Amino acid sequence: MAKLPVSVDKLIQDFGPHKNYTPKDGFEGTHEPDKLVKTHCCFCGMQCGIQLKVKDNTIAGFEPWMEFPFNEGRLCPKGVQRYLQNNHPDRIMEPLQRVEGKGFEPIDWDTAMGRTVDEIKRIQGKYGNDAFAMLSGVSLTNEKSYMIGKFARVALKTANLDYNGRLCMVSAGAGNKKAFGLDRISNSWADLKHAEVIIIAGTNVSETFPTLTHYIWQARDNGAKLIVVDPRVTPIARTADLHLPVKPGTDSALFGAILKILVDNDWLDHDFIENHTSGFDQAIDAVKDFDLDWAEAKTGVPQEKIMQAATMWGKAKTSFLLHARGIEHHTKGVDNVLSCINIVLATGRIGKPYCGYGTITGQGNGQGGREHGHKCDQLPGNRDITNPEHRKYIADVWGIEESEMPGKGLSAYELVEAIHRGEVKGLITICFNPLVSLPNNNFVREALEKLEYFVAIDFFLNETARHADVILASSLHEEEEGTVTTAEGRVVKINAAITPPNNARRDGEIIMDLAKRLGAGDKFNYENSEAIFNELRVASKGGTADYFGITYEKIEKNMGVFWPCPSEDHPGTPRLWEDKKFRTPDGKAHFNPVPWKESSEVVDKEYPVVLTTGRVVSQYLSGTQTRRIGKLVDQYPEPLLEIHPKLAYHYGIKERELVKVVTRRGEAEFPAQLVETIREDTVFIPYHWGGKQSANQLTIGTLDPISKIPEFKVCACKLVPTKKWAGPANESPAYQSF
Amino acid sequence: MPNTKYDQQMEFFVDMQRCIGCHACEMACAECETNGQESMIHIHYVDRASTVQTTVQVCMHCEDPACANVCPADAITKDEFGVVHTANSSRCIGCSNCVLACPFGVPQKQEQAELMMKCNMCYDRTSAGKKPMCATVCPSQALFYGTREEIQKMRPNSTPVKKFVFGQQEVNTKVNIMMPKGSTELKIH
Numbered sequence: 001m002a003k004l005p006v007s008v009d010k011l012i013q014d015f016g017p018h019k020n021y022t023p024k025d026g027f028e029g030t031h032e033p034d035k036l037v038k039t040h041c042c043f044c045g046m047q048c049g050i051q052l053k054v055k056d057n058t059i060a061g062f063e064p065w066m067e068f069p070f071n072e073g074r075l076c077p078k079g080v081q082r083y084l085q086n087n088h089p090d091r092i093m094e095p096l097q098r099v100e101g102k103g104f105e106p107i108d109w110d111t112a113m114g115r116t117v118d119e120i121k122r123i124q125g126k127y128g129n130d131a132f133a134m135l136s137g138v139s140l141t142n143e144k145s146y147m148i149g150k151f152a153r154v155a156l157k158t159a160n161l162d163y164n165g166r167l168c169m170v171s172a173g174a175g176n177k178k179a180f181g182l183d184r185i186s187n188s189w190a191d192l193k194h195a196e197v198i199i200i201a202g203t204n205v206s207e208t209f210p211t212l213t214h215y216i217w218q219a220r221d222n223g224a225k226l227i228v229v230d231p232r233v234t235p236i237a238r239t240a241d242l243h244l245p246v247k248p249g250t251d252s253a254l255f256g257a258i259l260k261i262l263v264d265n266d267w268l269d270h271d272f273i274e275n276h277t278s279g280f281d282q283a284i285d286a287v288k289d290f291d292l293d294w295a296e297a298k299t300g301v302p303q304e305k306i307m308q309a310a311t312m313w314g315k316a317k318t319s320f321l322l323h324a325r326g327i328e329h330h331t332k333g334v335d336n337v338l339s340c341i342n343i344v345l346a347t348g349r350i351g352k353p354y355c356g357y358g359t360i361t362g363q364g365n366g367q368g369g370r371e372h373g374h375k376c377d378q379l380p381g382n383r384d385i386t387n388p389e390h391r392k393y394i395a396d397v398w399g400i401e402e403s404e405m406p407g408k409g410l411s412a413y414e415l416v417e418a419i420h421r422g423e424v425k426g427l428i429t430i431c432f433n434p435l436v437s438l439p440n441n442n443f444v445r446e447a448l449e450k451l452e453y454f455v456a457i458d459f460f461l462n463e464t465a466r467h468a469d470v471i472l473a474s475s476l477h478e479e480e481e482g483t484v485t486t487a488e489g490r491v492v493k494i495n496a497a498i499t500p501p502n503n504a505r506r507d508g509e510i511i512m513d514l515a516k517r518l519g520a521g522d523k524f525n526y527e528n529s530e531a532i533f534n535e536l537r538v539a540s541k542g543g544t545a546d547y548f549g550i551t552y553e554k555i556e557k558n559m560g561v562f563w564p565c566p567s568e569d570h571p572g573t574p575r576l577w578e579d580k581k582f583r584t585p586d587g588k589a590h591f592n593p594v595p596w597k598e599s600s601e602v603v604d605k606e607y608p609v610v611l612t613t614g615r616v617v618s619q620y621l622s623g624t625q626t627r628r629i630g631k632l633v634d635q636y637p638e639p640l641l642e643i644h645p646k647l648a649y650h651y652g653i654k655e656r657e658l659v660k661v662v663t664r665r666g667e668a669e670f671p672a673q674l675v676e677t678i679r680e681d682t683v684f685i686p687y688h689w690g691g692k693q694s695a696n697q698l699t700i701g702t703l704d705p706i707s708k709i710p711e712f713k714v715c716a717c718k719l720v721p722t723k724k725w726a727g728p729a730n731e732s733p734a735y736q737s738f
Numbered sequence: 739m740p741n742t743k744y745d746q747q748m749e750f751f752v753d754m755q756r757c758i759g760c761h762a763c764e765m766a767c768a769e770c771e772t773n774g775q776e777s778m779i780h781i782h783y784v785d786r787a788s789t790v791q792t793t794v795q796v797c798m799h800c801e802d803p804a805c806a807n808v809c810p811a812d813a814i815t816k817d818e819f820g821v822v823h824t825a826n827s828s829r830c831i832g833c834s835n836c837v838l839a840c841p842f843g844v845p846q847k848q849e850q851a852e853l854m855m856k857c858n859m860c861y862d863r864t865s866a867g868k869k870p871m872c873a874t875v876c877p878s879q880a881l882f883y884g885t886r887e888e889i890q891k892m893r894p895n896s897t898p899v900k901k902f903v904f905g906q907q908e909v910n911t912k913v914n915i916m917m918p919k920g921s922t923e924l925k926i927h
Contacts (some may be wrong), residue, residue, distance in 0.1 A: 024774040031771055061769060064874045075875040080765040206758035210877035217756055217878060221893050235758040235790050617760045631768075635761055645787070655787075676788045 002451040002467040006103045008691070012736045014103055015461035016090030017623075019630035019735070022061075027087060029055025037497035038065055041079040042139065042477035043620045045361035045487030046070065046211050048079055049559075052478055052497045059086035059478060059497060069559055070189065070486070076210035077618055077632060084629045085476055086498070090460050093502035096471040104461070104471060109503070109513075112470050116428075117517045119453035119469075120156065123426040129406070133160035133415050133424045137431030138168070138369025139621075141482025141494055142547075143532040144507050145365065146380055146539065147524070148430065149373025151511050152406075154398055155520035159409035160424060162376040164432045164621075166412035168366050170375075170707040171333025172323070172359030178334070179341045179590050180576075181583030182544040183382060184367065184489045185358025186350055187320070188562065188574040193218045194354040195320040197312050199227045201251060201340060202326020202713075203360055206235035207617040209324075209487075212360070219320075227309050229254065230326060231612060232642070232684060233677035242309055245679055247300040248612045249599035249714040251327040255339035256287040256594055257295035258310040262346050267314025269348025276348075276580045279591035283342050286593035298596070300679065313343060318354035325362060326614070329712040331600045333704045338592040345589050351577030361487040363621070364477075368485030371545035372536055376409035380536060381543020390543075397539045399523060411708035413438060413701060420447040430457040430474070430507065435464040436622035436690040436737070439699035439710045440665040457510055462624040463690040463737050473504040480506045481529040483555060489574075490560035491550050508532070541566070544583050599714045600702035603681075607663065607716035609647070610682040613695045614713075619688035627688065627735040638726075638734035639693050641670035642684040643719075648674050653721045660720040661685070666697035671726035683717070690737035744819050744865045747885045750873065751898055752794060753916035756880035759783065759792030763872035763881060770860065770871060776848065778824075778857040779872050794880060796872065797822060797844045797857035798902075799912035805836035805845055805856070813854070820912045821861060825854040841904050841926075889916075897921050 004011065033053035040047040049068025053061040062083050064073030085091075095112035096104040123132050134152045138145065145163075152161035173183040180186075192198065192215045206213045213236060220226060228237040229244045229251065237243045246254055262268060263284050273280050292303035299306070313319060321344055327336040341357065349355035361367045372380040373394075380397075383390035385408050395402040410418055416438060418424045427448075438444045448454065448467045456465035457472045465471055478497040485491045500506060505513075508529065515524035526532045530552050541548035549565035550572070562572040582589045603610055618635040620626045627633060641659050653659055658669045661683070670685060670693065678684055685695040700715040726732075764777035779796045783789075803822045806814040813829035814836060816822045825836070825845075830853050836845045837854065845856045860870035864883075868874070873883035882889060889898060898914035901923040915924060 022769070022775055026769070026771060026775075064871075066874075071877075073869075073874045074877045074879070075762055075766070076760050076877050077762045077765050080762055080769070080875060206760070206878065210758060210760050210762065213756070213758055213878040218892075221895060233790060235792075238790050239755050617758075631765055674787055677790055 002448045002454045002469065004466055005098045005100050008466070008738060010103055011461065011466050012738070015092070017628045017736050018090055019633050020084045020088045020628055021630035022084065027055070027058070027060040029053070030061040033060055036063055037495050039478065039495045039497060040484065040492055041075070042082055042364055042625070043078050044209055045363060045366050046209050047364060047484055047486040047492055048075055048211050050075065050079060052083060054497050057498045059083045070490070071211045074211045074214060077635065078620055078626060081629045081632055085625055086478065088628060090628055091501065092459055092461060092471060092473040093504050094473050095503070096473070098469050109505070112472060113513060113517055116455045116470055116514065119426060120518065123452060127425050129157045130159050130409065131424055132156060132158055132426035134158065135162060135164070135412060135415065135427065135429045135432045135434065136374045137164040138363045138365045139477070140369060140431050140507065141365060141480070141484055142368040142372055142491070142536060143482040143529045144511070145369040145374050146372040146536040147508065147511055147532055149380065150398055151515055151524070152374070154400055154523050155515035155518040157406060159406035160376070160415055161374055161409055162412040162415055163369065163374045164412065164437060165363065165366055165370045165375065166708060167437055167710065167712070168325070168362045169328060169359050169370070171328035171330070171704055171709045172337050173370060174334045174707040175337030175341060176359070178592055179338060179345070181585070182576070183370070184545070184563070184576065185356070185487065186576045187356030187358065188488045188490070189215050191354050191356045191575065192216065192320050194222055195219055195224055195318045195356065197225050197227065197316040197319045199229065199309070199313065199319070199321045200236065201229035201321070201323040202328070203322060203324030204230065204234040204236070204326070204614060205360070208362065208615050209360055210617060225312055227312065231679045231682050242305060242312070244301045244305055244309060247679065248610050248682055249330060250299040251336040252332060252339040252594050253290065253295055253298040253596055254301060254306065255336070255343055256290040256596070257292065257306055258313065259284065259339070259342050259346060260287045260290045261307065261310035262314050262343060265314055268346050272348025273346065276582070277345050277589045277591055278586060279593070282593045283591035286595045300681070313347065319347070319349045320354070320356040322358060322360055324360045326713060328359065329709060330714065331702050331704050331711045332597050333709045334706045335594045335597065339594045342591050342594065345591055351575070351580055353575070365484035367487055367489060368483070368491065371485070372540065376411050381540035382545040383543050393542070394539060397535065413703055413710055414708065416444050416447045419450060422450060425452040427451055427454045428457070429464060433462040433464045433622035433624050435467070436462070436688070436694060436696065439696050439712055440701040441694055441696045442666050443701065457507060459504065460624055460628060462622065472510050474510060475500045475504060475506045480508060483533060485563065486560070489562045491547065491555055491563060492560040493552065493555045600711050601700050601715045603716045607718050609717050609719055611661065611663065611698060611715050611717040612682055612684050612713050613687045613699060614684060615688065616686045619686070621688065622690070623688040623735070633735045634730065637729045638732035639670055639686050639689050639695060640673040642673050642675050642678050644678050644680045645674045645676060646680050647683070648672060651719050651721050653719065656726045658722045658724045658726050660722055661698055661717050662720060663698040663700070663715055663717045665700065668693060668697050669722060671729070683719070687712070689734050692738055693734045694737070745867065746819055748864070748883060749886055750796070750859065750870065750913045751882040751889050751916055752796065752913065753880050753882070753896065754793055756878040757781070757792045757794045758878050758880070759790065760877060762875045762877055763794065766871040766875040770862070772862070773855070776855065778855060795842060795844060796881070796913065797859070798842050799859060801910040801912070804839040804841060808835040808839040810835065821859045823858045823861070824856045827853055830854050841902070841909055895919055899924055902926060
């Protein structure tokens, strides 16, 4: 029974989101804290260092941490306000159970856990082990990610574990594994500073990774030229040397055309291609017809600009190419990534100072979380769950027979489809809000409503958890020790500042307790987070993501250690590939042919406008945390439809008029924001909200065949002006997800 | 006013082209104990319909501060280091003369408190050897606090300017604006 127990209004009244503000005079103790705890921000992959002020076991404020080398005190608005999750009226402080007609009522831990274990056993006994699935997330530490991977396979004994990284950088991970045999950015951010040319493709750096902006500017101060590929003039694109306003879904055409120009002009590193790569001929054969006329017609970027970008890239001696979700959230996400890698390999600018390439991982532990086993096809150390040797190694570490270990499961969206088909009957979630973050979320809601049992581990009642039978009250980021791996591959330490309030428990304790009750207690007998990390080190040893040489002590002493770090005397690896020994079977970097392919849904007469989605600086992912922080909500209170004035004129749409956006999946109304900073054929809606104003009611659930990432960044829509005007933005209830 | 470590070598530099409009500065400024969760620095879109460009307005700490000159209650003072302090709450009569007089539009009257409030260069932090909160957190370093030598070395393509010409009137400030290399003044027409 996973339907809402009462109206959404009642649930919001009881559990929020409500906006939390700091009192005028600050929280008690902010001026005289008991201690300052050095840790990191809970949000994006930059993992900025920050100090939390602690008074009487609550967070009273923050103080910049000037010594942490990546950000030296710099923070974005989310980082400044992150501490307001503490002292929050919406916090779930004890286990809850669904009561029809009433909502959620407190229960004791024993009842909550007992009922959960009984339901797991009932469902698995009746329908098979894989009928109970788990969805996890990579805002969790490495320790929790590792333990959840082990929990699902060893205690829950299900193949069906996947995670919200599936909506993040999996296309980049898959592309990097194909090309390099390893999934990590090739360089630390320090190598940006002296790159002559920087391409950033599909990454709204200044809104999603604000503190990385300083590194881009440092490079520009040193003479770097900045090329930004984006359908919108984002804040980082505004001052770029060259902005390529690419039509959504055509990135591989752009990079293919650039590859052809590099070849035609012999702007190639023949020595590198000859000695350290394979597949070059097939890659250039695939783009032989990508001439400038064709590329301009496909991408909508004037051919002079494409030529200019290729010339800048071709002639540079040092360079850095970065991409993110903008090119990865596609049914050809892996192709887009490979088309970028091809131009990096063609010029041989990798594995050298100031020559870099990589994805900018989105989530706090998007990097570490994807390496240690809560992906459906993966085991710790970035091992492959279908590889017999990898299975044997991890089975030995876990103390189980290899034959007991489940095989590859379904990816996140496929899991939801399996729930919808009635094949998966039970679900446990942690750190994932699929009702907001997955595409075509009316379909996701239908699926959730079919579950026989749904248990959510969470600290706030997010939109998905509203459908749960039982909620297990869990911990905030600052309530449990661990490590995370930043987007540059640096493993850093998260320090616990406080203990969970009232009857809430640490995530790790909840998982261990469940494991024990499922009969696997002997495999989850960790004394503390460090003990989990030490097992992870062994589990990762010999894998591509090798953490064996990293210890808590070493991390704190060095303010982070870059993996791979295979032994305790190893200093870590900020820059990969200096030895040109790639981790592919033949030891070479692989070019991959990227023939042209259309997106899964293209515009037509009925749905003539391109819809793309993305983010704003004041919100994070599905908003579970940031839609509860007053000033972050007030900065951008509701999702707006960004539309070019010319397109708006065509439909007679006026500023702040409510526009009905309709796709083949659903429809929703948004206030129009007329801006010249977007392509004339494309509209943009940020996706952080649920309910009636959720952009993901409209997006399409088609997946990349390799990475299984959904195509959030392009689909076809039609616009229907309503002649109704939106009320004042600051009165919008959008943050509550009605 | 007590001061122990105020370093006169340290200056404040604003580079509008680097501003990404994220509002981290405002939120960090509001954290200050004397600000009561109000920000003394302000971010605005220039014209969102045509650009994402934002401006950041912080007190420029004028050499000859108009706000202090027009204050009938003598509530606003400039100290020996050139920091123009927010109105002394026991003197301020909430007349708004300073609000009207400031050429940069900095002082704001807090209607509820009937009191003028403005940036005091994070005096509690800067006098203790720290950077102002806004310049500390600014993720793009559109706001920079450091020495003139540092910024000239770090940003060779631009020049700090602290002279502003409003028609016939020249205003010199403690705070610098980063301008194209070789600039000496900013003329506002």
